[in-house]
Amino acid sequence: MKLAVQVNEGPYxxxxxxxxxxxxxxxxxxxxxxxxxxxxxxxxxxxxRLTTPPQDDRNIVNRWVELAEKYDLDLVLCxxxxxxxxxxxxxxxxxxxxxxxxxxxxxRISGLGQLIExxxxxxxxxxxxx
Amino acid sequence: MADLHTVNKSPxxxxxxxxxxxxxxxxxxxxxxxxxVYGATxxxxxxxxxxxAMGDRKVYALRSDLMxxxxxxxxxxxxxxxxxxxxxxxxxxANDKVQAWL
Amino acid sequence: MSDVxxxxxxxxxxxxGTIYAWESLEVILIGAAFDQEVSLMCMDDxxxxxxxGSDTSQSDxxxxxxxxxxxxxxxxxxxxxxxxxxxxRGLTQDDLIExxxxxxxxxxxxxxxxxxxxxxxxxxxxxxxEVVFS
Numbered sequence: 001m002k003l004a005v006q007v008n009e010g011p012y013x014x015x016x017x018x019x020x021x022x023x024x025x026x027x028x029x030x031x032x033x034x035x036x037x038x039x040x041x042x043x044x045x046x047x048x049r050l051t052t053p054p055q056d057d058r059n060i061v062n063r064w065v066e067l068a069e070k071y072d073l074d075l076v077l078c079x080x081x082x083x084x085x086x087x088x089x090x091x092x093x094x095x096x097x098x099x100x101x102x103x104x105x106x107x108r109i110s111g112l113g114q115l116i117e118x119x120x121x122x123x124x125x126x127x128x129x130x
Numbered sequence: 131m132a133d134l135h136t137v138n139k140s141p142x143x144x145x146x147x148x149x150x151x152x153x154x155x156x157x158x159x160x161x162x163x164x165x166x167v168y169g170a171t172x173x174x175x176x177x178x179x180x181x182x183a184m185g186d187r188k189v190y191a192l193r194s195d196l197m198x199x200x201x202x203x204x205x206x207x208x209x210x211x212x213x214x215x216x217x218x219x220x221x222x223x224a225n226d227k228v229q230a231w232l
Numbered sequence: 233m234s235d236v237x238x239x240x241x242x243x244x245x246x247x248x249g250t251i252y253a254w255e256s257l258e259v260i261l262i263g264a265a266f267d268q269e270v271s272l273m274c275m276d277d278x279x280x281x282x283x284x285g286s287d288t289s290q291s292d293x294x295x296x297x298x299x300x301x302x303x304x305x306x307x308x309x310x311x312x313x314x315x316x317x318x319x320x321r322g323l324t325q326d327d328l329i330e331x332x333x334x335x336x337x338x339x340x341x342x343x344x345x346x347x348x349x350x351x352x353x354x355x356x357x358x359x360x361x362e363v364v365f366s
Contacts, residue, residue, distance in 0.1 A: 015138070015164045023219065
C-alpha cells in the first residue's frame with residue numbers, strides 16, 4: 001500500500017504529530033511505502049531545528065528526522081504555510097530577504113502541489129490534525 | 131465500498147464523533163484515537179450513540195491512547211475493538227479510504 | 233489506473249476564527265492545475281464560509297470570501313452544503329453566495345453550483361469520493 005500522510009498541527013500543542021509519527025512508523029515497519037509526509041497549517045512547525053524540549057520527553061522533530069533518515073522519507077513543509085509561520089530554508093531566506101534559516105535536516109519546503117500529487121499517486125491519504 | 135472514519139476529539143468537546151456516525155454508511159469502520167477514545171468508555175452520555183452505531187458499523191479504539199487516559203479495557207464499551215498502530219495501518223489498508231473527522 | 237480521482241474537500245470550520253478555511257481554499261486553488269474531479273462539502277460551522285456579505289474592513293484581515301465565488305473557474309464542479317448544519321444555524325440558500333460554473337470545452341453552464349444536500353446525500357457523496365481532505 002502506498003500512503004500519503006498529512007500533519008495539520010505543530011509539535012506538542014496537539015497530539016497530531018505524535019499520532020502521525022507512530023502511524024507512519026508502523027506502516028513502514030510493515031513494509032508499506034510512505035510516498036510523502038506533508039505538513040500543512042501549523043504542521044510546518046514540526047520542521048524547525050530550533051526546538052529544545054525537556055530531556056525527559058520525546059523529541060518530536062528529531063524523531064521525524066531519524067525516521068526520514070532510516071527510511072528515506074520525503075518530509076515536505078508547505079511553502080505558503082511556512083512563510084506565514086517563519087519556517088525558512090536557504091532558498092526562502094534568499095528569496096524573501098531573511099537573515100537566518102531554521103529548517104531541520106531532512107525536511108524540505110515546497111508547494112501545495114506536493115500534497116495534491118501525493119493524494120493522486122498514493123492509495124490512501126491519512127490526515128492528522130485537530 | 132467501506133471507509134475508515136477517524137475521530138480524534140473527545141465527544142464532549144466537539145461533535146466530530148456524532149458527525150462521523152451520522153455521515154458514515156453501514157459497513158464502515160470508525161477508529162477512535164487521541165481524545166476520541168473517551169467516546170469508547172462505558173457509562174457516558176455517548177454510550178448509547180456508540181452502541182447504536184455498532185449495530186451496522188465497527189468501532190475501534192487505539193490502545194496507547196486508552197492507556198494514557200487511564201481507560202482500562204473493562205471500562206471500554208463491549209464490542210469496541212482495541213487496536214495498536216499496526217492495527218490502525220491494517221484498517222487503513224482494509225478500507226477504501228480514510229476520512230478524518232477532526 | 234486512471235489518474236483522475238474524485239476529491240472532496242471537507243470544510244467544517246467557520247472562516248476567520250481559525251486559518252483552516254482559508255488554507256483549505258488555497259489547496260483547492262493550487263489543485264486546479266491537476267484536473268481532478270473536485271467537490272467541496274461544507275458542514276457544521278463550515279457552512280458559514282459561504283454566507284454572503286462578509287466585511288473585514290474593521291478586522292484588518294484579508295477578506296477571502298470573494299475567492300469562493302471564483303471556484304467554478306478553478307475546477308470545482310460541486311459545492312455542497314449540509315442541510316441540517318444550515319438549518320441549525322438559521323440559514324437558507326438565500327444567505328449563501330452563488331457560484332457560476334462553465335465547462336469551456338463543452339460550453340455547459342451552471343448558474344449556481346452551491347447545492348444544499350440532506351444527510352443521506354452527504355453520506356453518499358462522501359462515500360463516493362476517493363480522497364477526502366480534512
